Amino acid sequence: MRRNRRLERERGYTLVEAIIVAFLLALAMLGILAVFDASARINKSETQVADAQGGVRQGLYEMTRAIRLAGAGGLYITQAILNAPDPGLPGLTVPGGTYDNVAGGTKVTNLQGTQIPVRPNTDMIEVRGVLFSPLIGFSNATACPCGTSNNCACFWTAASVDTLPIVGDPIFGQHVNNAGQRPQFSEIDTYTASASGTRPFLLIVSVNDEVFGASSPGAAPQVYSQLFYNVGAITSPTQLVASNTFGAVDFNNAVAEEFNTEFPASSGTPLVLYTSLARRAGILDDVIYFIDDTDPNHPILSKGTRYGNAFEVVPIADDVEDLQIAYGVDSDNTETIGRITGNPPTATDPEVNDSNQPGKDKWVPNVPGADNPITGTSAPYTATNFIANSASAISTHFPRLHAVMVSVLARSKDPDPTYRAPLSAGLALMNGPTPVPGNPQFRRRVQTVKINLRNYAFGG
Numbered sequence: 001m002r003r004n005r006r007l008e009r010e011r012g013y014t015l016v017e018a019i020i021v022a023f024l025l026a027l028a029m030l031g032i033l034a035v036f037d038a039s040a041r042i043n044k045s046e047t048q049v050a051d052a053q054g055g056v057r058q059g060l061y062e063m064t065r066a067i068r069l070a071g072a073g074g075l076y077i078t079q080a081i082l083n084a085p086d087p088g089l090p091g092l093t094v095p096g097g098t099y100d101n102v103a104g105g106t107k108v109t110n111l112q113g114t115q116i117p118v119r120p121n122t123d124m125i126e127v128r129g130v131l132f133s134p135l136i137g138f139s140n141a142t143a144c145p146c147g148t149s150n151n152c153a154c155f156w157t158a159a160s161v162d163t164l165p166i167v168g169d170p171i172f173g174q175h176v177n178n179a180g181q182r183p184q185f186s187e188i189d190t191y192t193a194s195a196s197g198t199r200p201f202l203l204i205v206s207v208n209d210e211v212f213g214a215s216s217p218g219a220a221p222q223v224y225s226q227l228f229y230n231v232g233a234i235t236s237p238t239q240l241v242a243s244n245t246f247g248a249v250d251f252n253n254a255v256a257e258e259f260n261t262e263f264p265a266s267s268g269t270p271l272v273l274y275t276s277l278a279r280r281a282g283i284l285d286d287v288i289y290f291i292d293d294t295d296p297n298h299p300i301l302s303k304g305t306r307y308g309n310a311f312e313v314v315p316i317a318d319d320v321e322d323l324q325i326a327y328g329v330d331s332d333n334t335e336t337i338g339r340i341t342g343n344p345p346t347a348t349d350p351e352v353n354d355s356n357q358p359g360k361d362k363w364v365p366n367v368p369g370a371d372n373p374i375t376g377t378s379a380p381y382t383a384t385n386f387i388a389n390s391a392s393a394i395s396t397h398f399p400r401l402h403a404v405m406v407s408v409l410a411r412s413k414d415p416d417p418t419y420r421a422p423l424s425a426g427l428a429l430m431n432g433p434t435p436v437p438g439n440p441q442f443r444r445r446v447q448t449v450k451i452n453l454r455n456y457a458f459g460g
Contacts, residue, residue, distance in 0.1 A: 052410035053445045055317030059301050060408060060449050062316065063289055066127045067404050068454045073130035073282045074206030074229045076262045077399040078386055081453075082126035083327065086264035089255060090309040092288070099124035099325070100365060101432060108290060108304050110313045111199070116302075119293035121433045123325040125404070127289070128259070130204065130282035133191040134184040136163050136240070138278050156230065156273050161205065161246040161281060185240035191283060192238045199307045200233040202256055202284040203249050207274045230271055231259040231284060233308075246281065255308055259284065262394060263384065289316075291323050301408065320410050321444075324430040326366035328403030328450070329385060337362050337403045354405075363405055365431045399453075407448040415440040 071080030083099050085092045093107040093115065100123055107115040118124065195201045206229040233253035238246045250256070257268030286306035291299050292315065301320035304311030328337035338353040339345070343360040345352055355361040358369030384390035386401035407429045416424075423444040426435025 052317060052319045052412065053447070056301065056320060056408050056410045056445075056447050059316035059320075060406060060447060062303070063125075063127075063406055064449060064451050066129075066131050066285075066287055067125075067406075067451045069129050069131050070127050070453055071129045072454075073135060073204045073280070073284060075129055075204065075259070075284075077401055078263050078384070079259055079261075080128050081327070081386070081401060081404065082128070082264055083325070084264075085126070086258055088258045088264075088268055089306075091306060091311055094124075099126070108288065108313060109310045110304070111307060111310050113310070116313055117293045119291035119296070119299050119321070122291045122321075122323050123432075124288060124290040124323075125325045125406075127285075127287045129285065131285040131287065133188050133283045135280050135282040136184060136188070137280050138163055156251060156271060161203065161232075161249045163240070163244055163246075163281070165244065185244075188283060189238050189241050192234065195234055195237050197235045200235050200253070200255075201307070202231055202259070202286070203234055203246055203281060204229050204231050204259070204284040205249075205278050205281040207278050228272070228274060229260070230274070231256040232271075255306075259286075262397075263390075289323070291320060298413065317408075317410065319413050320408055322407075322409040322427075322429050322432055324407045324432050326363040326405040326407075326430055327386070327401055328405065329362050329364055330400045330402050331362055333388070333400075335402075366405065368431045401453065403450055403452050405448065405450045407446065409444060409446050411442040411444045415442050417441050419443055 067081070071077060084097055085094045085099070087097075091109045093105065093109075095103040095105045101121045102118050102124060104120045106118040106120070106124075108118060109115050192201050230251050232249035232251035233256045234247055234249055236247050240246065251271040254268065257270055258264070260269035260272070261267065288304040288306075288311060290302055290304070292302040292313070293299050298319055299321050300315045301317040301323060302313055302315050304313045330337060332341060334341070339355060339361045340359070343355065345355075349356050349360070353361075354363050354366060356367055358367050386399065387397045388400055389396040389398075409427055409429055417440075419441045421443075423446075424441040425439045427444060427446065428434045429446065
């Protein structure tokens with residue numbers, strides 16, 4: 001009896017008990033693995049978002065630099081920032097004729113002749129000016145003497161556009177271009193090293209520092225200069241270091257002539273033999289920023305640089321699904337960009353410098369609706385709205401466009417079906433489209449920056 005009791009005490013688990021224990025351990029293990037899996041998935045998604053956000057930050061830095069320099073070299077403001085394509089220039093197919101929430105079928109032609117699709121319902125912006133290389137100064141002795149007999153006409157008809165290592169006057173001040181003291185010459189030579197007949201660069205040559213002042217109706221003495229200039233094409237690398245020359249410039253190039261007119265929608269203006277002295281020159285850049293939709297699952301924020309009839313397209317940031325642009329227009333001539341007078345913030349519209357309601361501020365088009373504060377009409381926002389008195393003499397024009405706001409929406413590379421945050425299904429930026437229900441769940445980040453135009457007064 002005593003032995004039987006001892007055997008009962010020493011008897012192990014039954015089969016049923018062992019199965020129950022194994023089942024409970026399996027459940028615990030599955031729970032632990034689920035936690036690890038979720039953690040790994042979140043880490044992967046956040047890493048992807050961080051990578052996309054880093055690329056966007058770099059892209060916005062580049063866009064900010066270019067936009068802030070818009071018009072450098074003397075371009076008209078209406079030629080410096082475009083919200084619609086120039087109909088006289090090839091390389092862009094834009095149904096509807098506006099860069100605001102582009103329609104399907106919008107394409108950018110690259111140097112290989114491939115038409116790159118632009119993501120529908122996203123914005124584009126075109127920026128022009130001497131953006132990525134230095135400006136070079138001239139003097140009275142440059143290219144040809146400016147006397148009463150020739151009035152500098154020989155400058156525009158010469159075989160090449162030349163400059164000097166030192167320009168200016170020793171009494172009133174000199175500008176040193178010498179490559180040994182300043183790198184401007186060598187920088188331009190390096191920048192144009194790839195110039196050829198199939199990859200032409202543009203050269204802008206402006207005359208005088210200020211041909212006339214177009215006075216603002218705001219508080220005196222605010223005055224905006226409007227320069228005169230000619231644009232030509234060069235098809236070989238510059239030789240500024242070796243020979244102080246930009247080389248032969250074709251001022252009759254059809255693409256170059258499109259930049260000479262004040263309004264891009266107008267036909268190109270041929271070379272003008274200005275009688276004033278040429279003051280500065282630089283390589284003119286024509287850059288378009290857009291969302292490359294070649295792979296709709298992985299859209300790319302891209303930059304296209306014009307060379308002749310096409311663009312060299314390079315990626316800036318991966319997995320960017322939306323780009324929205326708004327323009328800060330001084331519609332009431334107060335020299336500021338913000339709310340329109342008489343429209344203070346409210347509980348549902350609390351921002352001080354911009355509004356979430358149409359027609360309440362000077363940013364266009366930053367919210368859905370007919371929010372053009374000048375004409376009362378919807379997009380496209382015409383170039384003539386960027387200046388005052390557009391129907392009058394050019395000497396009365398002054399810029400109303402003072403700033404640009406850029407908003408970018410980046411997302412993780414892969415979807416996260418378990419993510420249910422408010423941005424998981426998408427986000428409507430500015431006047432962009434509302435997200436469609438049922439979209440894949442992604443982790444998203446938004447970055448917005450307001451950019452004051454360096455060459456055109458104040459922003460907000």
